[in-house]
Amino acid sequence: MELQFFGIDPNTPNGGSPTVWVDDEKAEIVIQGWLPDMEMYAKISETEWVEGHPTGVPDHEAVVRIPARMVPILRKACDAAERAGLHRPAEER
Numbered sequence: 001m002e003l004q005f006f007g008i009d010p011n012t013p014n015g016g017s018p019t020v021w022v023d024d025e026k027a028e029i030v031i032q033g034w035l036p037d038m039e040m041y042a043k044i045s046e047t048e049w050v051e052g053h054p055t056g057v058p059d060h061e062a063v064v065r066i067p068a069r070m071v072p073i074l075r076k077a078c079d080a081a082e083r084a085g086l087h088r089p090a091e092e093r
Contacts, residue, residue: 003030004080007073009066018066020077027086029077033064040065 002024009018019032036044044063045056057063066074081087 004077006077006080007070009070011067011069018064018070020066020070020073022077022081022084022086024084024086027081029074029081031064031066033066036063036065 003021004024006020006022008020012018016032018034021030022028023030035041041057041063048055
């Protein structure tokens, strides 16, 4: 796995912090973030965001939060993934 580090929350206190990487091998953006509170998690998991799509968060997925101040870091990671051609469907790579 080739992880390319893009940055952490610039206002991080001691300890863990929201972090962004790009996995070149799997063509994925990887995000470490805070867990949502129960109210936010309930809203996310109980709302039908796309008509006909099941509600809930599958066991193999997670919801994380990152601060909006990390937009430049996310943009940098997204731009790098796009430049590397990682945004194309797997069958096109």
